[in-house]
Amino acid sequence: MQIIYWLLIAVMLVGVIGSVVPAIPGSSLILCAIILWGIISSSFTAIKIPLIVTVIVLLLSMAVDFLAGYIGAKKAGASKWGQIGAFVGLLLGFFGLLPTLPFGGPLLGVLLGPLLGAIIAELLYQKDLGKAVKAGIGITVGTLVGNILQGILSVGAVVVFIWTTWSQVYVG
Numbered sequence: 001m002q003i004i005y006w007l008l009i010a011v012m013l014v015g016v017i018g019s020v021v022p023a024i025p026g027s028s029l030i031l032c033a034i035i036l037w038g039i040i041s042s043s044f045t046a047i048k049i050p051l052i053v054t055v056i057v058l059l060l061s062m063a064v065d066f067l068a069g070y071i072g073a074k075k076a077g078a079s080k081w082g083q084i085g086a087f088v089g090l091l092l093g094f095f096g097l098l099p100t101l102p103f104g105g106p107l108l109g110v111l112l113g114p115l116l117g118a119i120i121a122e123l124l125y126q127k128d129l130g131k132a133v134k135a136g137i138g139i140t141v142g143t144l145v146g147n148i149l150q151g152i153l154s155v156g157a158v159v160v161f162i163w164t165t166w167s168q169v170y171v172g
């Protein structure tokens with residue numbers, strides 16, 4: 001039982017990483033691990049609190065993801081084209097379709113892709129390099145802040161799970 005418990009915690013930690021790194025499942029992976037623990041331990045009452053917390057974290061994460069990018073874009077004066085460009089840049093960067101660099105790989109692509117995508121899209125839309133760079137930086141900073149907040153929320157969900165189930169595994 002302890003091995004399964006630690007495997008599910010490892011899955012949850014991957015979920016925490018996924019909350020910060022785009023394109024990896026985050027809070028939903030944590031939620032699935034908690035539900036799986038409820039099924040395996042045959043004690044859904046023991047996971048009631050972590051389940052509620054994780055559902056709230058999942059909903060908050062979606063809201064934070066949307067709002068952080070939106071607020072960052074608005075503060076920087078970005079258009080919808082900049083936001084679309086940032087998304088396309090994220091995909092291209094994650095899948096390695098940007099020009100290859102000697103270091104960094106997909107992680108660097110995830111950071112540079114949205115920035116370059118937003119700048120290019122804004123430059124095509126507004127025809128002003130200064131505004132395009134400002135918009136690209138605003139979108140990227142907003143997205144990074146949102147990802148950090150999602151990571152913090154996910155860590156909280158995992159801590160609540162461990163706090164409420166530890167005695168079930170090691171005491172009871």
